[in-house]
Amino acid sequence: MSDVVEKTLTALPSLLSLDSHPGSAKLSSTSKLGNLIRGITELTSKHEEEKLIQHELLAIKEQVSSPNTTMRQMKELMVRSIYCEMLGYEASFSYIHAIKLAQQGTVLEKRVGYLAVSLFLNESHELLLLLVNTVLKDLQSTNLIEVCMALTVVSQMFPKDMIPAILPLVEEKLNHPKEIIRRKAVLALYKFYLIAPNQVQHIHNKFRKALCDKDPGVMTASLHIYLQMIQENPEAYKDLTPSFVTILKQVVGGKLPMDFNYHTVPAPWLQIQLLRILSLLGKNDQSTSEVMYEVLDESLQRAEMNHNITYAILYECVKCIYTIHPKSDLLEKAAKCIGNFVLSPKINLKYLGLKALTYVVQQDPKLALQHQMTIIECLDHPDLIIKRETLELLFRITNGQNVTVIVEKMLEFLCISEDDHTTIDLVGKVAELAEKYPLKYNEWFIETMNTVFSLGGDMMQPDIPNSFLKLLSEGFDSVEEDRKLRLFAVNSYIPLLRGEPGKLPQRFLQVISWVLGEYSHLREDLEPAEVLSLLAKLLDMKNSSSETKSWVLMAMTKLCKGGADASVTQEVSETYSSSLDTVLRQRAHELQYLSQDPELRARVLPRGAKPETLEVDSSLSFLDRFVSEALAAGAAPYKPPHQRQEELDQSKALSLEPYGLSLPISMSSCSITDRQSPTLLSMSSGLSGDTLKLDGIKRVWGREGYLAQREPVEEAAQVEVPSPIQSPGRQGEGDSLHSQTPTQTPTPEPEQEKQQLASSLFVGLASQSSVSLMGKSEPMPQRFRRKAKGQGLGSSFIANEQISSSLISPPSAVDNLLCNNLLDSNNASELAEQTSQLSQSLTTANGTCHAEAELTESDTKGCNPALRRDNCVVAAGPGPHNDPGRLTEVCLDSYLPAELSGLSHSEIAPLCANQSLNLSACHVQKEDSLILVVFIMNSSESAIQQIPAGEVTSYSVAVGQYSLTVKRPAVHVEVVGTVSYQLPAGTSQSLQFSYKVPLTSFIRPFVVSTEEYGTMWLSFSHDTKQNLTLINDNQEPLTATLNALKKKLQLHVVEVIGMEGIVACRLLQDLPCLMHCRVNAGWLAVWLRSPVPDLPDCLIYHCQRALQSL
């Protein structure tokens, strides 16, 4: 006791002046901290503390703002504010003074200032900007301590935008003679890398230099950066593998100075870091993995001392061995290691052992079997964390046979767990397992899900109830099984509702009401009236949320039949038809109408309707007519909300609109809408006026139309997947079970229990060594989560709408198909007939676009007019090489038609081949067209008949050329074609090919004057905006960037005015696209406009690519 007091005395020099005279400023202020602390320790209640601290803060505030306060006093005041802030009381008035202290104080005061700043502020705090100058100054200081302080504060937090200001200084520090400075500089740069990776891109080679630093400390610091970068992109750093291996070898071999030892282990943290890096590098890469086998083996052997930190190294080693390309003897050793972990009496090691097992068990399920008894023990461990980890492990080894036991264990745990996070996670896992094996155990499935719903409450992931309902409604292969499952669900819910439904979570109530609404008719002895009254009871409960109520109303709508039920439904619908909640009111009205009209109800809500695969016209093309009518009537064209918002923002600020001058001044009053569609001036300004603010409105409309409609499409796609519920066959499980459980003859009672548990848990694990039994790799056809959304589920209303919409719509997708079919097969064959033996047809098939290729073929007789062929097929003599298979591009070059040979052409790419024909193609850019040249090589012995040149003799090449145009732009235009030909034997055959041309090949410069440009700009309706990176070489960035674009994409730079530039181009033949560029805050703000939809978007993509590739 007495020495404690004495210790306290030495610790409290500041208290010593408690009742001293206020003469010495320093002492009195130190004692104030002491006073404060003493005061706080004496307090008894939180309230008193609050009062005291507020009082204290007031005193501090007064003092800091007094001009007479010296820097030294300020230092003490800061410490006191830090203390108050730590206790959770805001002292924001002192922030600015902390910055001032860091700026003006002496070294010691500066230190306090920096500390206070780093504790008070965060990286997005506005005051932080005031610190930049101080940091800048201190980084240049000759005092090492100041430099260290600056680096420390920079690595704690620094405004992202200001990084360029200090980056060169920090970089410079990498060459500092003091290792501590170098090390801190490396870490500061790592921090920069984390918050703004692209700003430190240029110093990657400096990181390499840091890695090779002669001081191991600096090298260690640089590993932080490498770990991060390799995690992001392992491929780029494979060449460093040998270096890392060498470093690890040296460390393990004890080559480092003794200073680096920790409990006789050489630099353990460094080893851990290196092992992590190696495992990232060796993942799925055999050759890289082979480099590290030796050093891993050595690490395993060396780390055999009995200290925590060696276990840390061992653990990383084991994880690394199981991550990289496997090597059997290493795996064996690692498995033994894991055994040591799991069996260790030290609980931390056991935890890690379980973690390692969980990690490994996917590759080596047998390992779990070896330790089954330990795992069972861990299941009953008093430490919840260990228990949870064990469950995680069991989750990974779940199969059809042990699922019931494992789920039971999980549910047991759920009952005692208090941590929300754990509950949410585990509930999700149970639901996942239950859904994976529902068919085998109908009742078990429903019961499990019931427990999940009641335990998980309203915290659980919303997709769990959704996918459960989906499973119920979609059913499985057998109708009878479905019926049983649903009936069982109904049976289990009725007593719950009769009991105390008030205790059930909302989500569960929603599920119950949906199921009852859909399937309660399956139970014959149950009167709908009773269900209705049970449901009505839910409505009256105080804690029912309005969401639950609308589910209940929905269920009632499905159930009501008129007659006796009418009074209940009538009452309910009357109550809620005046509800303030619009959804509830809607549901109540539905209930009212549908309950009175049974026929309509049967149509809208057909009983037992199977969920159908719905075709949804996501492009909403059925509205096209409406849209065009509206447009014709003068409505403004649709603009996505973000664009509207942008323009609104712009209009609030200065008008930065270029080329606005050409508009008559009188019209400028309705500027926003005019800009978009000057042709629709008068109407549009009234219609979509700029008063409509769209902030905060959910984005439902996208570029492709109504976004919400996409989900059903995805769902539909999912539904079609056949559901292989059958768990993989498990023959011979019985005997394997016996062989696996350790056979001990005299077993005490509890031991026996455990073995029973073991056999039930690990059943089915050993019988097949195949990994396919392991939980993770099993197919999960049942899991629709993340796709299914609540709305699509219960309401057949939505479904109906969708069906009708798909009926009305002239399907755009079909368009595409038709087009392909037409040209691909029909036309080709037709053509083949007409032109006797050989024909080619081209179409484009490219997801979004309908590019049409115009085939021009002049001298084919009576062929389809759409397919004209230009220059016919030129048959060339036998090639110089006898082996056509080796015909190189160079020699194909020589077959290029003479009139094209002077022009630049793309690389000749092989398209396809069969035993007789070899197709290659390239495209040639002419000034006003794009020519596709197809080389048909006969690689067979015999001649092939063709028209018009007659035939392609053996080993020769025929060349066809086609001019292409694009009707609807896409990023890449794909040309699909068929060659039909006849062999001498008389059999006709065909060969299909496809060829991709980037849109840029169709782009040509467009020469216009600035005035013409101005008028055109206003008349184009489709536009897009984006920021592009500027090229920063020595010349003016705007010109440099524009020139680069001009060169790459063949654009025409119309004029450059100051920081703005206008550029024009056209898509063959003559679809213009205008581009307006402005340099803005280091970016090139680009605005593209064109009369062609999609063209601006596609072009901006190519601009980005072009600038990236520079």
Place this chain on the structure above:
Amino acid sequence: MIKAILIFNNHGKPRLIRFYQYFHQAAQDTSYCKAEDMQQQIIRETFHLVSKRDDNVCNFLEGGSLIGGSDYKLIYRHYATLYFVFCVDSSESELGILDLIQVFVETLDKCFENVCELDLIFHMDKVHYILQEVVMGGMVLETNMNEIVAQVEVQNRMEKSEGGLSAAPARAVSAVKNMNLPEIPRNINIGDINIKVPSLSPF
């Protein structure tokens, strides 16, 4: 990366708080509006999680819901009256951090000569300076205790040269004796007895 380092006593009173990541509210949680509140909330929750655990259970905790997600872990040690809690993400080795806490505490012990809770209270700033030499911006900077102590001593020398801060008049002793401290701190017991700081033989 280390996200936060929290030291609090058995009653949940914070003794040192250092966040390396700025935690602020998720959008749906509007009931709190300041980062400071969030930090206090994290401290409270962490204390709640840690304090109910016995001494014979493992030193790892999967993150609470506040500090977020299963990627985060709490690694803690309990010394006499104080909990040292490190909140880290998955890029840190659990056992490695556990020993780092040990290194940190041993360093404190060296710097304060038999450290106790009161040292942390009254020399909060110094503890921060020591911590800055161990962990910088969330990254482990130095794990060698002698190196850390050396760095701290350089700074202390500078301090001494600026004039002795603590010139203690004798009569203050009585003042302290009269001081009423509800929780009398014991000396921090440096955990594992088998751990000995190795003597540094020259290489």
